[in-house]
Amino acid sequence: MTVARPWPGDPIDGEDFLAGESYDGEGLPAGESNDDGTADGEIHERLAAAVEAADAPDVVFAISRHGRRTIRCGGTAPPPPTDRQDLRYELGSASKTLTGLLLAQLIQRGLLSGGEPATACLDPSRRTGPAPVTLAHLMTHTAGLPGLPADFYLRALPAWHTNPYARYPAARVIDAFLRHRPGHRPGTRWRYSNLGVAVLGHAVSAAMGTAWEDLLADHVLRPLALSDTALLARGPEIDAVGYGKDGRTPVPAFDAGGFQAAGAVRATPHDLLTFLEAHLDPSGSPLAGALRSVRTPVLRRGLGHRHVHTLAWFRHPTDAGPMYFHGGATLGQQAFLGFRPDTGTALAALCTRRFRAGDPFVAGAYGFLAGE
Template sequence: MSRGDGERARLLAGAARTIGAPDLVIALSHRGRRTYQLCGGMRPDEAPRYELGSASKPFTGLLLAALVAAGRLRYEDPAAELLAPGHPVHPSVRAITLRHLITHTSGLPALPADFYPQALPRWSTAPYSRYPADRVVRAFLRARPRHRPGTRWHYSNFAVSVLGHTLAAATGTPWESLLRTEVLDPLGLHDTRLRPSPLDGDAVGHRRDGRPLPALNTGGFDAAGAVRSTPPDLLTFLEAHLPATQAPTRPPAAAFSDVRHPLLRRGLGHAHTHTLTWFRHPSAHGPVCFHAGATLGQQLFLGFRPDTGTALAAMCTRRVHRTDPFIATVHELLTEKL
């Protein structure tokens, strides 16, 4: 059923009431027409940049797909050989490819084993800040994967972070500059940043009791969670994934096709599929691709339906908790209601 702008605005307002967060923003694009539900009378161009957390991973995945489409890398390239040629590693590490890293099938744990002792004293404020890039790389080169690469799906911030460092090493370009050159600038995402800039429009996260939190420092895990962006930029990013949208020259159209294509099955009973970088669930309106993220004091959801030209970004600046309705509500909004 086709819905008008007024009906879509009503659905966004209903979702906002269900979530009940005073700082909530929901941004919708349907066949190029945008609708916003913003807190406090704020205009879309006044919205701050939000921490994406794990919703940064689709940016890293698109970067990989763009480099592959341009012929600069292959999905099956061994990561260790690109990252540290000739360095002695365990045979299972030698078998890990770029595809394994981005699809969470590398066999690596969620985080390195030695991450937790140093992070615990700063767990609620800056757990990643003292685990820099060189330590992430060293942890990878001495790793012992839990499973043979390519045999099991296990979500891993560690793996995607290693991918970022590998892409930088393989191209001779820092990850931040590479993402800017290959993805952000070509898509016109000029309000998207990879470092905190609180004096230049960054949203401030909050604990459940309302106390503000410092900006997230991702240490050596940038590729897994460092992106910060505004609602309009996030809609632009999502719209570029929709087949009906005229894709720019860069990233190549083949890159967007690659990140939409289902690759593997995962979840309870293997009921759901996963693309190169998105979770992919069925719906009555066709497949829904999405990714959520949560930092110490912010939450974010990105999703799109390729078959209907619909994209949704939602965000708020409060800490996630077990009974929080944010993710369930916006997922249902995109999957069943819009």
């Protein structure tokens, strides 16, 4: 099996932040096996090894194979009052997978085309040039925008170790976009941009005349029955507590400020498996067309065009077929979501510790899915 390397250039999971017990005893009832014949013991051993290798206060590896779920939890910290598998975790940049699906669904319903100029959505009084930045450019990181606004770091510095994004509200995000002058024609170069996806959220909200959180709930969360997924924190009884790089120092709940569409989602492992299972089998889903749409490649780049992007996912090859994935991180938590249609496998991996690029958590989650 050829195992592709993890995605190398996701800033939200590198420098910009905005990258025990088990389910019903041992994951599956004693004596049963997964649908593909893999023994329970082998799956549990691999999951247990992945949880231990993550070396984080709280770790959850949740896997679905042909609709059959196994969840393994653990961590270096004492178990929290609420079972780890029932807590909501901060997804950071992995939130963009829901943002992409929302845009795809609005396009499928004919409510948007994706070609709307973002400037016209945000400020109809402004004139639109011959090559405007569109909603599709923003979602696919081809708008020519930087990863973050030029003044982000200066404004965030006083809260760098608590909540830097909270100091950059929606109005500043929009203003930073309207003042920016791209150095090249939109749609011609790829550059990962938290700013771009944040602007997308505000532009779509303006175009639809509806708040972002309401659009997400109406068009994605409720249709997919994701009742334990939301944008706002509700406290440690509901939401996992994140920790810094030392794995011991708690950090405040993440506040995305004006970057909601780029990284504000919180979800339980069970909801994430439901979300991923919908991508594996869109048939019968109220979002079937959009779910199929976000699996379609929209651009390729890199040596041999090996790096493939869809509207919502990074896509890498394996010997048997493509795997789709996205990582994310906040100041104190990390997430990895992925699925493989060829094996009917979905994986949601979550932990409550902030790592840097190349950490064992992301590598372990990627390798687990790629090696299925």
